[in-house]
Amino acid sequence: MTVKFTINGVGVESAAGANVLDTARRYGFEIPSLCHHEAVVPYGACRLCLVEITKGGRKKLTTCCNYEVLEGISVVTDSPAIRQHRAMVLELILAEAPDAEPVRELAKQYGVDTSRFAKAAGAGTAEKRDCILCGLCVRVCSEIVEVNALTFNGRGDQKGVGAPYLEQPQNCIACGACAWACPTNCIGFVEEGGMRKVVKWKRELPMAKDDQGRPFAPVFQLTHFKQRAKAIQADFYKKAPGDR
Amino acid sequence: MGKIRNPKELHSYREELLAKRTASRKVIAVCCGTGCNASGARKVAQALVDEIQKQGLAKEIDVRPTGCHGFCERGTLVLMHPEETLYQRVKPEDVPAIVEKTVKNGEIIAEHLYDDPVSGEKHVKEYEIPFYKHQERLILGKNGLIDPTKIDDYIALGGYQALAKALEMGPDRVLDEVKRANVRGRGGGGFPAGRKWETCRNAGRQQNALPPSGEAREGGSVPAEKRYVICNADEGDPGAFMDRSVLEGNPHAVIEGMIIGAFTIGSDEGYVYVRHEYPLAVKHLTVALEQAREKGLLGKGILGSGLCFDIKINRGGGAFVCGESTALMASIEGKVGEPRAKHIHTVVAGLNGKPTNLNNVETWANIPLVIEKGADWYTKIGTKSSPGTKIFSLVGKVNNTGLVEVPMGMTLRQIIFDIGGGIPKGGEFKAVQTGGPSGGCLPADKLDIPVDFDTLVEQGSMMGSGGMIVMDDKTCMVDVAKYFLNFLKFESCGKCTTCREGLRRLHELVTEITEGRATLETIQLIEELAATVEAGSLCALGTTAVNPVRSTLQFFRDEYLAHVNEKRCPAGVCKALITYEITDACTGCMVCKKRCPESVISGDKKQKHVIDTAGCIKCGICNDVCKFDAVRVY
Numbered sequence: 001m002t003v004k005f006t007i008n009g010v011g012v013e014s015a016a017g018a019n020v021l022d023t024a025r026r027y028g029f030e031i032p033s034l035c036h037h038e039a040v041v042p043y044g045a046c047r048l049c050l051v052e053i054t055k056g057g058r059k060k061l062t063t064c065c066n067y068e069v070l071e072g073i074s075v076v077t078d079s080p081a082i083r084q085h086r087a088m089v090l091e092l093i094l095a096e097a098p099d100a101e102p103v104r105e106l107a108k109q110y111g112v113d114t115s116r117f118a119k120a121a122g123a124g125t126a127e128k129r130d131c132i133l134c135g136l137c138v139r140v141c142s143e144i145v146e147v148n149a150l151t152f153n154g155r156g157d158q159k160g161v162g163a164p165y166l167e168q169p170q171n172c173i174a175c176g177a178c179a180w181a182c183p184t185n186c187i188g189f190v191e192e193g194g195m196r197k198v199v200k201w202k203r204e205l206p207m208a209k210d211d212q213g214r215p216f217a218p219v220f221q222l223t224h225f226k227q228r229a230k231a232i233q234a235d236f237y238k239k240a241p242g243d244r
Numbered sequence: 245m246g247k248i249r250n251p252k253e254l255h256s257y258r259e260e261l262l263a264k265r266t267a268s269r270k271v272i273a274v275c276c277g278t279g280c281n282a283s284g285a286r287k288v289a290q291a292l293v294d295e296i297q298k299q300g301l302a303k304e305i306d307v308r309p310t311g312c313h314g315f316c317e318r319g320t321l322v323l324m325h326p327e328e329t330l331y332q333r334v335k336p337e338d339v340p341a342i343v344e345k346t347v348k349n350g351e352i353i354a355e356h357l358y359d360d361p362v363s364g365e366k367h368v369k370e371y372e373i374p375f376y377k378h379q380e381r382l383i384l385g386k387n388g389l390i391d392p393t394k395i396d397d398y399i400a401l402g403g404y405q406a407l408a409k410a411l412e413m414g415p416d417r418v419l420d421e422v423k424r425a426n427v428r429g430r431g432g433g434g435f436p437a438g439r440k441w442e443t444c445r446n447a448g449r450q451q452n453a454l455p456p457s458g459e460a461r462e463g464g465s466v467p468a469e470k471r472y473v474i475c476n477a478d479e480g481d482p483g484a485f486m487d488r489s490v491l492e493g494n495p496h497a498v499i500e501g502m503i504i505g506a507f508t509i510g511s512d513e514g515y516v517y518v519r520h521e522y523p524l525a526v527k528h529l530t531v532a533l534e535q536a537r538e539k540g541l542l543g544k545g546i547l548g549s550g551l552c553f554d555i556k557i558n559r560g561g562g563a564f565v566c567g568e569s570t571a572l573m574a575s576i577e578g579k580v581g582e583p584r585a586k587h588i589h590t591v592v593a594g595l596n597g598k599p600t601n602l603n604n605v606e607t608w609a610n611i612p613l614v615i616e617k618g619a620d621w622y623t624k625i626g627t628k629s630s631p632g633t634k635i636f637s638l639v640g641k642v643n644n645t646g647l648v649e650v651p652m653g654m655t656l657r658q659i660i661f662d663i664g665g666g667i668p669k670g671g672e673f674k675a676v677q678t679g680g681p682s683g684g685c686l687p688a689d690k691l692d693i694p695v696d697f698d699t700l701v702e703q704g705s706m707m708g709s710g711g712m713i714v715m716d717d718k719t720c721m722v723d724v725a726k727y728f729l730n731f732l733k734f735e736s737c738g739k740c741t742t743c744r745e746g747l748r749r750l751h752e753l754v755t756e757i758t759e760g761r762a763t764l765e766t767i768q769l770i771e772e773l774a775a776t777v778e779a780g781s782l783c784a785l786g787t788t789a790v791n792p793v794r795s796t797l798q799f800f801r802d803e804y805l806a807h808v809n810e811k812r813c814p815a816g817v818c819k820a821l822i823t824y825e826i827t828d829a830c831t832g833c834m835v836c837k838k839r840c841p842e843s844v845i846s847g848d849k850k851q852k853h854v855i856d857t858a859g860c861i862k863c864g865i866c867n868d869v870c871k872f873d874a875v876r877v878y
Binding site: 044046047048050061062063066067081084085088092095117118120132135152154155156158159 | 588736
């Protein structure tokens with residue numbers, strides 16, 4: 001079923017069940033966000049995709065990543081109030097992740113060069129690095145990779161992300177999807193000496209070698225993918241991606 | 245007696261109970277609510293049972309451990325029916341004299357009576373005491389009459405008659421009654437319960453496919469789609485214990501309300517989400533559910549109708565945010581208690597994605613009343629927009645701490661001064677915070693506003709679930725804002741940047757003010773940030789979390805400015821900004837000198853003492869122990 005509504009006065013269409021953010025981006029409207037990826041379920045953590053949505057005559061500011069498209073709503077993606085709130089959110093995020101280039105670039109677009117808030121405790125350290133608790137790593141790990149190695153821990157200003165019980169994640173196959181999805185590049189991903197290490201989770205796993213004897217992927221990762229994709233022929237897993 | 249099979253049997257069962265009870269009309273109700281329990285109420289109750297047994301009066305007198313009577317300040321409370329003589333601060337050792345004199349001979353023991361600190365009068369009857377006189381205790385009143393572990397007590401008082409009536413009325417008329425009564429959600433939002441029920445009932449159903457009333461029951465009442473009803477008993481506000489006391493003292497009222505709700509909405513499964521920190525509430529609720537099942541009031545074919553409904557208890561782990569409906573439902577599902585966006589309401593897709601109707605304890609407890617006495621009666625109480633009564637937990641700097649139930653629309657002044665007895669120790673009223681940690685602080689010139697859902701919001705605060713914290717002139721409002729921000733930043737689920745980081749930063753900024761490190765720009769930044777936290781957060785915890793700081797900034801800006809510009813805390817609370825000094829009123833009694841933990845007070849006997857401010861940690865003990873008012877804080 002198709003749903004019709006407007007964004008900044010322009011008529012748009014989307015399949016029912018889609019969210020406003022993905023639809024807006026498909027039509028070329030720019031809305032910032034750091035916690036959203038179209039492959040996973042929207043979470044609404046970073047609060048940057050604030051827009052103004054009018055539904056049944058009632059106007060309100062809301063995030064649009066977790067707003068399902070509805071017939072007849074009208075969306076405004078930019079206004080002085082929206083910019084002001086986004087700038088403030090960026091100041092908050094910048095204090096959490098002062099060294100993250102993507103955050104700094106986005107902040108600059110909103111006129112935020114420095115944050116008026118003190119650098120968050122632990123920001124930039126090996127423990128916390130530049131994590132902004134967007135939850136993309138957790139969602140990708142559970143929804144896409146389906147190994148559920150990661151979770152949030154604690155709550156409020158004590159909230160963190162990592163393996164259950166803050167131990168080395170036993171389910172982690174070092175596939176690196178979390179590091180790839182991370183908007184602040186704070187997870188870290190190193191391959192050396194036949195081992196792959198996911199730095200933030202302190203997970204280090206031996207890699208399998210291809211038919212040329214070169215290490216190309218962690219053994220656990222290959223085993224997991226074999227189980228999930230039975231149709232692929234067996235020698236697929238003996239070749240490095242470039243040789244297939 | 246086993247199962248009660250139909251409304252007629254319920255009626256005759258009640259008649260039987262009442263007939264038995266006329267033989268022993270005298271009831272001694274001992275408040276065994278959590279407050280009185282802490283001061284030894286169970287021991288008092290046991291001593292009464294033993295003594296009455298000893299005197300051979302067991303047949304004539306029924307000692308009844310009950311739920312909270314509300315006047316926690318004066319526990320243990322012993323209320324004697326039918327005279328309604330109230331003895332307060334009763335100890336187990338007082339029992340023999342009470343039985344001998346009062347129970348046997350009707351003689352009043354003056355020392356156990358309540359003496360009014362304001363008028364100096366002693367009152368014999370409960371209803372004469374100002375604390376009770378100005379209340380309208382429709383819900384709480386039953387606490388003093390019921391042993392919560394005995395369903396017979398509830399039935400004897402007319403319990404489950406509303407359910408019988410509802411079954412006869414049919415879902416349409418019940419819904420209509422609840423809508424006409426305009427029962428508004430007591431959990432804080434004040435959303436009309438009837439409208440919520442209706443949306444939930446119609447969710448996923450074609451309007452015209454609704455079975456006509458009555459048919460649903462006879463036809464076996466399995467709803468087309470699974471629906472849930474939930475009772476939110478995750479009361480987490482500091483200092484609030486309304487829901488706890490209702491669940492502890494009168495669990496069947498909540499259960500009856502939920503059954504009526506389930507019948508109307510078409511649900512067969514209910515949950516009570518209650519804090520694990522409320523062991524007595526969990527215990528009494530568990531007992532009540534078992535007894536209701538035994539009597540056939542829960543389970544299959546309730547009272548001979550087609551209604552099938554049962555209730556499960558889900559114990560919460562004590563996260564404040566789990567009082568938010570979507571976080572609560574996530575928690576029941578076994579997930580992390582984080583709210584989700586409510587663009588699609590829980591009445592349409594809630595627990596397990598099914599239509600779910602959630603109301604709080606007090607709302608459910610109101611339902612049997614509405615059905616029993618009708619919407620016309622109910623709407624005569626309270627105000628037009630907020631009918632009925634509301635229970636508040638009146639705490640803080642007020643003489644009569646406790647639970648009070650008043651008709652909506654009563655003014656703050658009446659609640660705090662007439663019922664609460666005003667400010668202790670001759671202090672002056674400064675502010676009252678309504679609505680729990682995310683409510684606003686209202687100053688003295690708002691004392692005459694009527695307390696109802698809409699007026700409080702207009703004035704920059706909210707009803708919340710009914711916390712009411714009174715503050716006197718020795719309270720620093722900046723410190724109050726800091727306290728609540730600290731609570732909220734810890735209790736935030738941490739999902740939204742605006743709430744997690746925003747509250748952390750607001751707390752930092754307010755702390756800067758209390759430590760004298762702030763400038764006027766700090767205040768400006770607080771205001772800017774508060775606007776974004778409010779506009780940008782996902783759930784009501786985040787959007788209302790700025791209320792304490794914003795309302796204190798609005799009504800007590802002078803205090804903020806004194807901290808910022810003069811580096812002075814006018815109330816003498818913020819340690820970094822205050823100094824203790826001994827004045828000429830000092831008699832040299834040495835008491836403060838002995839008690840000073842840092843030993844920085846010097847001076848000989850009968851000589852004026854001096855505090856060495858360099859070593860003073862500003863603990864305030866010297867001020868507390870001084871009998872001559874000779875310690876000055878500035």
